[in-house]
Amino acid sequence: MSELANTPEPPYYAVIFSSHRTDGDNGYAAMADRMVELAAQQPGFLGMESAREDLGITVSYWESPDAIRNWKQNAEHREAQRRGHEQWYSGFKVRVAKVERDYGI
């Protein structure tokens, strides 16, 4: 996704997912597209921003910790997490954060 997420007034929540990929696609691109589509259908989803160079960073925004927990437990997402852990990522970090303020142009 290439646009700034149009999030509401804080507070809301951010999941910062930072990762290094393994070599080769191995089904990654199709899964990534599907997870973007699926995340956007979840209750409490507010938006997503993503960029990758050596490091990939995807930030998804959510209304509440419950919305994040529900998304993490989504069956199709769980399968993607499993394959990510085993196959697609050589390293990753997930950080769950409460957005307290924001500003911009």
Place this chain on the structure above:
Amino acid sequence: MSELANTPEPPYYAVIFSSHRTDGDNGYAAMADRMVELAAQQPGFLGMESAREDLGITVSYWESPDAIRNWKQNAEHREAQRRGHEQWYSGFKVRVAKVERDYGI
């Protein structure tokens, strides 16, 4: 920066800076390198992660809200913010967030 930030146990703070660039360099690359160097020297700095495709995302990590405020007020950083606003970014959003938990491999 291309490595996952080696942050301590939560809680700590994240500044998520998402941006679209204007065309041309106009001194941007040199400033960006200098800001990475300067941020790393600030009290309470914990790490930084960055990637850019269409959208750029830079996440910096900090010990406390005070550390973030001090960095925002740094004179050289203020000048970079001013030029960013006027010249380098067609749009940006800054989100200040408290990291409540993290995990990874």
